[in-house]
Amino acid sequence: MNAARSVADALVSCFTPPEPEKNSSNTFNDSSASSSGSRQRRNSNQSIYGSSNGSTHSREPGSVKFTMEEILKATKNFSPSFKIGQGGFGTVYKGHLEDGTMVAIKRAKKIVYDKHLGVEFQSEVKTLARVEHLNLVRFYGFLEHEDERILVVEYVAKGTLREHLDCVNGDILDFASRLDIAIDVAHAVTYLHMYTDHPIIHRDIKSSNILLTENLRAKVADFGFARLAADSESGATHVSTQVKGTAGYLDPEYLKTYQLTEKSDVYSFGVLLVELITGRRPIEPKREIKERMTARWAMKKFLNGDAITTLDPRLVRSPANNFAMEKIFELSLQCLAPHRKNRPTMRKCAEILWSIRKDYNELSTSDEIQE
Numbered sequence: 001m002n003a004a005r006s007v008a009d010a011l012v013s014c015f016t017p018p019e020p021e022k023n024s025s026n027t028f029n030d031s032s033a034s035s036s037g038s039r040q041r042r043n044s045n046q047s048i049y050g051s052s053n054g055s056t057h058s059r060e061p062g063s064v065k066f067t068m069e070e071i072l073k074a075t076k077n078f079s080p081s082f083k084i085g086q087g088g089f090g091t092v093y094k095g096h097l098e099d100g101t102m103v104a105i106k107r108a109k110k111i112v113y114d115k116h117l118g119v120e121f122q123s124e125v126k127t128l129a130r131v132e133h134l135n136l137v138r139f140y141g142f143l144e145h146e147d148e149r150i151l152v153v154e155y156v157a158k159g160t161l162r163e164h165l166d167c168v169n170g171d172i173l174d175f176a177s178r179l180d181i182a183i184d185v186a187h188a189v190t191y192l193h194m195y196t197d198h199p200i201i202h203r204d205i206k207s208s209n210i211l212l213t214e215n216l217r218a219k220v221a222d223f224g225f226a227r228l229a230a231d232s233e234s235g236a237t238h239v240s241t242q243v244k245g246t247a248g249y250l251d252p253e254y255l256k257t258y259q260l261t262e263k264s265d266v267y268s269f270g271v272l273l274v275e276l277i278t279g280r281r282p283i284e285p286k287r288e289i290k291e292r293m294t295a296r297w298a299m300k301k302f303l304n305g306d307a308i309t310t311l312d313p314r315l316v317r318s319p320a321n322n323f324a325m326e327k328i329f330e331l332s333l334q335c336l337a338p339h340r341k342n343r344p345t346m347r348k349c350a351e352i353l354w355s356i357r358k359d360y361n362e363l364s365t366s367d368e369i370q371e
């Protein structure tokens with residue numbers, strides 16, 4: 001999850017052809033975040049900082065500023081014992097705010113901070129401040145002071161979906177949890193596409209940007225690449241923009257045309273569904289050539305009636321799991337359509353997944369009765 005990325009990270013995982021942004025409506029100018037400005041107390045922040053159900057409408061994007069003193073207090077001066085992660089953006093610390101709220105404090109690496117990454121930071125702040133949904137990592141505020149760039153967000157205890165698929169803690173994510181996670185992500189992205197003041201395209205839906213709670217519910221994180229969608233009322237169908245995202249998840253039509261729409265998130269979601277079923281990463285460089293691009297390999301097997309061979313070997317083969325796997329692959333195939341017009345909306349994906357879950361639950365119950 002990142003608001004900015006290291007050069008190495010950008011080279012490895014991101015495509016950024018040297019096309020200038022043509023329709024950048026995302027510039028966030030926070031000239032007030034100067035050294036004295038950042039020391040000011042937050043003014044209209046109660047709706048985010050103090051309450052759990054503040055309306056997004058009452059928030060002014062970017063108005064929730066933390067002071068360095070607060071950040072240092074929350075992290076015990078960035079104590080190594082509070083460190084919980086390291087990513088392209090920088091270091092992530094666990095911290096407690098004065099009211100006891102547990103937060104994740106994401107401190108940008110100074111060496112990777114430059115003008116370009118600054119725009120990403122501001123874009124992430126602007127987007128985070130606009131949104132509020134149970135399945136999105138909640139935003140508490142930020143600090144932009146001299147060469148420090150810090151985001152304060154909800155602490156999500158159980159790590160990333162990718163870590164769970166890799167079984168890093170030894171626990172296997174069962175099929176029902178994977179289905180719930182797919183639905184949570186579909187809800188979060190539907191909210192971004194349809195229910196914010198202006199539609200937002202996430203642009204970096206992937207398993208390492210999905211955090212899991214204690215109850216294994218999913219929260220989508222990392223708005224560093226998010227963009228406002230085209231204004232359909234003005235007749236626009238897409239925004240033209242530099243390609244950003246992560247290799248393996250990128251919409252081929254967006255790659256070819258630089259035209260970004262909500263359907264690019266739908267494509268990435270299709271890749272994520274395949275990842276949930278197979279447990280594999282979207283690109284598996286160490287496998288034989290025909291298995292390297294996981295989605296292509298799995299969809300081919302599915303179309304040949306051989307989907308079962310792609311099911312994560314850690315998952316039980318049961319009538320309910322086999323049924324849901326086929327149905328989810330059917331949906332993945334639609335999401336992965338080469339042309340965006342043939343992909344479902346994210347809302348449609350959510351509806352299809354609800355129906356799969358309903359049938360899955362019924363089948364699981366009858367499996368149990370027969371055992």
Ligand SMILES: Nc1ncnc2c1ncn2[C@@H]1O[C@H](COP(=O)(O)OP(=O)(O)OP(=O)(O)O)[C@@H](O)[C@H]1O
Pocket residue numbers: 001002003004005009084085086087088089090091092104106137153154155156157159160208209211221222
């Ligand atoms: N809100 C959070 N709550 C709990 N842990 C978090 C939170 N955000 C990040 N982390 C932890 O910190 C690690 C690093 O996160 P970060 O967002 O910086 O980078 P990343 O996703 O690993 O990499 P990249 O920036 O390249 O996408 C994550 O893998 C996760 O374990």
